[in-house]
Structures are given as structure tokens and as C-alpha cells.
Amino acid sequence: MKIGMLTGIWWIAQKAPLIESLQRAAALGFHYVDIHGVFHGGPAHLKPEERLLVRSEMEKLGLTPRNYVLHARHNIASASDAELEQSFAYLQEGIDMALDWGVNQLMLNAGQWVYGLSRQAAWERAVRFLQRLCDYAAPRGVYIAQEAEPYVWFLVNDISSTRRMLEGVDRQNFTVLVDLGHMALARESDDDLASIGDAIIHAHFSDHQPYLHTNQAIGTGFTRTKDYLDALQRMDIDRRVKRFGYDELVVSFELGVPGDTITDPDDLVRRSIQHIQEIAPYMTL
Numbered sequence: 395m396k397i398g399m400l401t402g403i404w405w406i407a408q409k410a411p412l413i414e415s416l417q418r419a420a421a422l423g424f425h426y427v428d429i430h431g432v433f434h435g436g437p438a439h440l441k442p443e444e445r446l447l448v449r450s451e452m453e454k455l456g457l458t459p460r461n462y463v464l465h466a467r468h469n470i471a472s473a474s475d476a477e478l479e480q481s482f483a484y485l486q487e488g489i490d491m492a493l494d495w496g497v498n499q500l501m502l503n504a505g506q507w508v509y510g511l512s513r514q515a516a517w518e519r520a521v522r523f524l525q526r527l528c529d530y531a532a533p534r535g536v537y538i539a540q541e542a543e544p545y546v547w548f549l550v551n552d553i554s555s556t557r558r559m560l561e562g563v564d565r566q567n568f569t570v571l572v573d574l575g576h577m578a579l580a581r582e583s584d585d586d587l588a589s590i591g592d593a594i595i596h597a598h599f600s601d602h603q604p605y606l607h608t609n610q611a612i613g614t615g616f617t618r619t620k621d622y623l624d625a626l627q628r629m630d631i632d633r634r635v636k637r638f639g640y641d642e643l644v645v646s647f648e649l650g651v652p653g654d655t656i657t658d659p660d661d662l663v664r665r666s667i668q669h670i671q672e673i674a675p676y677m678t679l
Contacts, residue, residue, distance in 0.1 A: 395623070395632060397670060397679050398426035398460055398646035400598065403663065405433040407656035412440070413451050420455035422663055423679045427457050428598075428646045429497065431464035437487040449495045460644045461539070461571065461596045462492040463501045470523045471505030471516040471549055478523060485527055489536050498639075499537040499595055501571045504549045504559055520549055521562040528565035537638060539571040539595050544579035544607070552580040553590055560593055569593050569638070573648065575600030578617040579607060584625035591629045595638050597645040599670065609651045611662050613669030620673040627676075645677075 399419045404410035410418070412435040419427050429435040429448075440448070452459060466473075466481035473481060489500055504520040507513060528538050540559060542550045550559050556570055570593040577586070579602055587594075601615030602608045612619060623645075632642040647666050650656055670677055 395626065395643045395645055395674075395677050396426055397424070397599075397667065397677050398428060398644040399424045399663065400428040400430055400463065400646045400648045401435065402430035402433045402463075403647075403649040403656070403659045405430065406650035406652055406654055407659040410434070413444075413447060416448070416451055416455060416457060418660065420457055422660060422667075425456065425458055425679055426460045426644045426646065427452070428461040428463060428501075428596075429459055429492075429495070431462055431488055433652075435462075436464055437484060437491055440491075445491055445494065452495065459492075459495050459497040460640075461499050461501055461646065462488065462495075462497045464488040464492075465502055466505075466523075469505045469508065471520045472508040472511050473519075482523070482526065482530075486530060489531055489534065493534060493536065498535050499539050499569070500531070501539045501541055501596070503541055503543050506547045507549065517549060517562070521559070524559075524563045524568065525565060528563060528568050532565065532567045537567045537569045537595055538565075539569045541571045541573055541598075542576055542580070544576045553577070553582055553586045556590055556593075560590070569595040571596045571598065573598040573600055574619055574622040574645075575602050575609070575615070575617045575648075577622065578602065578615075584618070584621040587622065587625045588629060591631065592634060592637075594626075594631060594643070595635060595640075597626070597643060598648045599645055599666065600648045607651065609649050609654075611649070611669070612647065612666035613673075614665075619670070623674045623677070
């Protein structure tokens with residue numbers, strides 16, 4: 395397993411554009427990065443000439459992009475037909491842009507429950523949308539990775555609902571990004587990882603207060619990160635991700651939430667690296 399970095403922290407702290415954030419990640423020694431399409435790396439943020447610069451800058455910096463975080467424009471569980479088309483077109487554009495950068499996995503969530511729409515209808519709408527997105531991505535060699543968000547209003551909010559969505563979408567390129575801190579917020583143990591082991595394509599480090607999603611420095615919250623990493627080791631996760639064409643699993647830091655005051659984001663990253671290498675010395679950048 396390797397340690398990667400999600401670029402969003404520099405946007406949260408200092409509204410840094412994507413290119414600057416990639417430079418900051420490289421300066422801290424990272425090889426693998428996740429591009430944050432929601433904050434500063436989405437189709438809505440980058441002009442055509444800026445998109446071209448992203449790949450050349452990563453090549454110059456020696457960075458390998460592993461994951462692209464991009465959400466639909468609208469809540470896919472409740473969107474109108476017109477909104478679904480807008481969202482699908484946006485994600486299509488994101489997939490094509492990611493491919494130009496050398497990224498072959500896109501992360502998103504299945505959406506949220508809304509008042510006035512039955513849970514069954516919301517679930518079925520999300521399944522159909524995700525199937526359609528997977529069908530667009532598959533011939534392009536792209537995986538769609540769902541992440542559970544640990545709130546009751548999200549359709550996929552724990553490992554149990556993750557498994558149900560995997561079964562519902564039923565596509566070979568529909569996979570799982572597991573966030574270790576989200577597992578903690580959902581009160582899930584390291585043993586729970588085994589049931590989705592073959593679907594895990596990527597992972598995130600995050601740490602939180604027991605009842606609040608805070609994305610604080612790893613090791614300062616209540617997430618039992620070492621237990622989760624040990625479980626991934628026991629599962630031989632590096633061997634399992636070879637089915638997706640990777641040599642080993644990358645677990646990327648997700649630090650900070652919009653609205654945070656972060657005076658020194660680089661220090662927050664350094665402290666997180668130090669903690670992971672103390673509890674899991676086999677993990678390197």
C-alpha cells in the first residue's frame with residue numbers, strides 16, 4: 395500500500411488552483427495524487443488550455459494521478475430528467491478529461507434521500523443513472539468508484555448499503571472507494587472490510603470527532619486507522635487490486651472541510667504522514 399494525497403486541502407486553506415496544489419503535493423514528496431474535481435479540478439473550473447497544462451505539470455513533477463473526485467451537478471436520486479441529462483453530460487466530460495490526464499477511475503456518491511420521494515424510487519433512479527454512467531465508462535477503461543458518506547440522508551452511507559448498491563448496479567467497472575474515517579463515523583469495525591474486499595479500488599484516510607465530520611490531521615481524531623490498515627493487510631489488498639491493473643492500493647489523505655481555517659496546510663499534511671508512518675511503517679509515499 396502507498397500513501398497518496400487529495401489536492402483539495404490547498405483549495406480549502408488558501409483557494410489554491412489545481413496546478414499550485416499539485417506542486418505543493420510534489421514538494422511534500424508524494425507520487426500519487428487524487429484530483430479534487432469538486433473544488434478546483436472539474437470541467438467547470440478549467441479552460442481548455444488549463445486542462446492541457448494539468449497533465450504536462452504532473453509529468454514534470456513526477457506525479458501519478460490515481461483517482462478523480464467529481465460529483466454530479468444535481469442529486470441523482472431526485473433530479474428531474476433534464477437535471478439528470480445535465481449531470482450525465484458533466485460526468486461524461488469529466489471522464490474524458492480524466493482520461494487525458496491518465497486517470498482511469500472516477501469517484502462519486504449515489505445521492506441523497508429527499509422528502510416527498512419514496513426510498514425505493516430514489517434508489518432505483520440512482521441505480522439506473524450509475525448503470526448508464528458505468529456503461530459509458532467501461533469501453534474507455536474507466537472504473538466508477540462509489541464512496542459511502544456516513545450520514546442518514548445519503549443512499550450509500552455504510553458498508554451494508556455499499557454492498558446493496560454494488561448488487562443493484564451490477565457492472566464490472568462499478569467499484570468501491572473506502573474512506574477509513576467514514577467507516578469510523580458509521581461505527582464499522584475493521585472486520586467489516588472483508589465483505590467488500592474484492593470491490594475496493596482505492597481508499598482515503600480521514601479522521602474526525604466522534605459525532606462530527608471534521609477531516610482533521612490523521613491521528614488526532616477517533617478513527618482507528620491502524621486497525622483498518624491491518625485489516626487491509628490481512629486481506630492482501632495489494633494482490634486484490636491487481637484485477638484493476640494496479641500494483642498496489644493507494645490510500646490518499648483527505649484533509650480539511652470547506653469553511654475550515656487552516657493556517658499551514660503543509661504542516662497538517664506532514665503531521666498526517668508522520669502518524670501513518672509511525673503506525674504503519676510499511677507504507678511509503
